[in-house]
Amino acid sequence: MERAYTIDNQNGLLTFGLTLMYEMAGRYAAMVPFLERLLELEPEKTHFAVQARYFQFLADGKLESWRALEQRCGACRAPASATCGACRTTR
Numbered sequence: 001m002e003r004a005y006t007i008d009n010q011n012g013l014l015t016f017g018l019t020l021m022y023e024m025a026g027r028y029a030a031m032v033p034f035l036e037r038l039l040e041l042e043p044e045k046t047h048f049a050v051q052a053r054y055f056q057f058l059a060d061g062k063l064e065s066w067r068a069l070e071q072r073c074g075a076c077r078a079p080a081s082a083t084c085g086a087c088r089t090t091r
Contacts, residue, residue: 012041029059
């Protein structure tokens with residue numbers, strides 16, 4: 001998948017697949033750039049930014065990362081029926 005991404009980094013499905021692969025492997029820090037890339041590809045899906053901050057916090061455990069997550073949760077524009085993957089709450 002990584003090789004395919006180097007050829008076609010505009011493919012959102014491939015990019016999302018990479019995030020799932022890294023999550024299953026516990027490589028949370030590796031997920032962050034791909035989640036940020038998904039946000040670039042689909043800016044209306046602001047939950048990708050929340051997820052990026054969540055997995056950054058899981059990767060490094062820093063207070064700074066936690067505060068970035070809290071800030072991003074407040075700016076998330078997920079639909080009212082959406083369940084946030086980072087905070088596990090329904091909006």
